[in-house]
Amino acid sequence: MRFSLVMLALMVTLAGGACKQDTLAPTGGLKITYTLNQALPSTSLAFSLATEALYGKGPSLTTNGTIQAISATQYQIVIDDLNPGNYVISFNASNNTVQVTGGKQREYNFR
Numbered sequence: 001m002r003f004s005l006v007m008l009a010l011m012v013t014l015a016g017g018a019c020k021q022d023t024l025a026p027t028g029g030l031k032i033t034y035t036l037n038q039a040l041p042s043t044s045l046a047f048s049l050a051t052e053a054l055y056g057k058g059p060s061l062t063t064n065g066t067i068q069a070i071s072a073t074q075y076q077i078v079i080d081d082l083n084p085g086n087y088v089i090s091f092n093a094s095n096n097t098v099q100v101t102g103g104k105q106r107e108y109n110f111r
Contacts, residue, residue: 029080029105030065030098034091036111039072044092047077052086052097060090067091080105 045067048060065079077091084102088095096110 025084026103027081028084028100028102029082030078030087030089030100031105031107032077032079032089032091032096032098033070033107033109034075034077034094034111035109036073036075036092039069040075040092045069045075047089047091049079049087049089052088055088055095061087 047065047067049063049065050056050058050060063079064081065077067075067077070076075091077089082100084100086097086099088097094110096108098106098108100106
């Protein structure tokens with residue numbers, strides 16, 4: 001009887017351990033600072049973002065990112081809630097590859 005209870009407990013433990021709960025990877029963010037040679041008109045303050053795999057093959061991603069001038073020639077873009085992976089950001093006729101890490105805000109500086 002005791003052996004049966006031990007075996008039953010062992011089977012329940014093994015069966016319960018075999019079920020793996022799916023969890024979503026945490027999202028990450030970007031904080032990108034561009035330093036330019038000259039100031040931009042406010043109408044030029046726009047950026048686009050695409051996954052590296054889809055860059056140039058389709059529309060850019062829609063993000064809740066913000067862009068602001070932090071000085072006459074420095075501009076900062078902050079984007080949150082991105083899935084981990086590689087992205088291409090386009091700003092002021094330059095394209096830069098950036099990487100998002102889950103649970104972190106990565107910072108980049110481009111000139």
